[in-house]
Amino acid sequence: xxxxxxxxxxxxxxxxxxxxxxxxxxxxxxxxxxxxxxxxxxxxxxxxxxxxxxxxxxxxxxxxxxxxxxxxxxxxxxxxxxxxxxxxxxxxxxxxxxxxxxxxxxxxxxxxxxxxxxxxxxxxxxxxxxxxxxxxxxxxxxxxxxxxxxxxxxxxxxxxxxxxxxxxxxxxxxxxxxxxxxxxxxxxxxxxxxxxxxxxxxxxxxxxxxxxxxxxxxxxxxxxxxxxxxxxxxxxxxxxxxxxxxxxxxxxxxxxxxxxxxxxxxxxxxxxxxxxxxxxxxxxxxxxxxxxxxxxxxxxxxxxxxxxxxxxxxxxxxxxxxxxxxxxxxxxxxxxxxxxxxxxxxxxxxxx
Numbered sequence: 001x002x003x004x005x006x007x008x009x010x011x012x013x014x015x016x017x018x019x020x021x022x023x024x025x026x027x028x029x030x031x032x033x034x035x036x037x038x039x040x041x042x043x044x045x046x047x048x049x050x051x052x053x054x055x056x057x058x059x060x061x062x063x064x065x066x067x068x069x070x071x072x073x074x075x076x077x078x079x080x081x082x083x084x085x086x087x088x089x090x091x092x093x094x095x096x097x098x099x100x101x102x103x104x105x106x107x108x109x110x111x112x113x114x115x116x117x118x119x120x121x122x123x124x125x126x127x128x129x130x131x132x133x134x135x136x137x138x139x140x141x142x143x144x145x146x147x148x149x150x151x152x153x154x155x156x157x158x159x160x161x162x163x164x165x166x167x168x169x170x171x172x173x174x175x176x177x178x179x180x181x182x183x184x185x186x187x188x189x190x191x192x193x194x195x196x197x198x199x200x201x202x203x204x205x206x207x208x209x210x211x212x213x214x215x216x217x218x219x220x221x222x223x224x225x226x227x228x229x230x231x232x233x234x235x236x237x238x239x240x241x242x243x244x245x246x247x248x249x250x251x252x253x254x255x256x257x258x259x260x261x262x263x264x265x266x267x268x269x270x271x272x273x274x275x276x277x278x279x280x281x282x283x284x285x286x287x288x289x290x291x292x293x294x295x296x297x298x299x300x301x302x303x304x305x306x307x308x309x310x311x312x313x314x315x316x317x318x319x320x321x322x323x324x325x326x327x328x329x330x331x332x333x334x335x336x337x338x339x340x341x342x343x344x345x346x347x348x349x350x351x352x
Contacts, residue, residue: 052133058178103167113158114144193242211241240349252341296328
């Protein structure tokens with residue numbers, strides 16, 4: 001796997017590939033010692049064809065990411081898809097790191113550069129290890145603080161190699177993520193509110209809220225089951241229900257067998273689209289975390305015929321409209337067998 005193929009496998013644009021290759025071969029313009037300009041890992045560029053695993057360690061835990069020759073998966077999350085573009089970016093930055101300046105060798109000063117043992121309680125360091133399929137180490141580096149570098153368009157990063165007290169300021173900005181979300185493919189679903197006709201939210205105590213709109217061009221969603229004599233407090237109060245499926249991103253993921261949704265704590269939401277598709281979502285707050293499970297049903301042929309004349313917000317470039325059967329199939333492919341943890345703010349509308 002060369003630099004070029006690494007990016008290509010992650011579906012990065014040709015322009016980004018060219019820039020990455022140029023960056024690997026470029027040298028920093030600022031030099032302060034005889035070792036300045038030396039690559040930290042001289043053979044790594046040639047060794048990337050053997051890259052099989054990336055391990056990221058921090059005080060948050062250890063994450064293992066595996067490459068099967070086609071795509072990346074997150075071993076510690078049951079083989080859930082990992083974000084190949086983020087992995088490629090980190091690997092390329094490690095391969096292009098060149099020394100700018102030797103810094104302290106004193107362990108009691110490592111904390112100033114965020115270069116203590118990555119597993120220690122107060123450490124902010126991250127250790128990134130690149131392995132081949134046999135577990136052989138291609139590169140291993142402890143990453144600390146970043147620093148603006150005089151005379152360069154790009155900043156620098158403090159690093160040290162495991163087992164070596166010598167610390168370095170190197171050319172290039174590297175900031176490996178320490179959260180699972182930093183390495184996972186986070187997309188769950190993205191269905192905009194103008195595609196949603198009605199949302200029915202059922203709370204565990206039996207309360208039901210129905211919100212909807214009569215056409216995609218309606219300015220706002222409305223509560224459709226308001227008690228007689230009661231009016232909405234504002235025109236916007238129901239809009240969040242319609243937006244629940246728009247750019248929905250996960251923070252973490254687990255196999256569905258590992259999370260049970262208690263009936264007395266589960267909020268359910270059913271979404272009906274103008275095109276006839278349906279999406280069902282269950283939500284529960286468990287141990288302070290916000291979990292959902294989602295599945296969809298594509299529109300039937302009859303519903304597609306019935307909605308063929310419904311007004312839409314399509315542009316000329318989007319005249320054919322979304323392929324909802326494909327959209328729902330992709331949703332189910334991502335979510336089948338999994339439960340997703342949401343950021344707290346994503347779940348707020350469900351708890352209204």
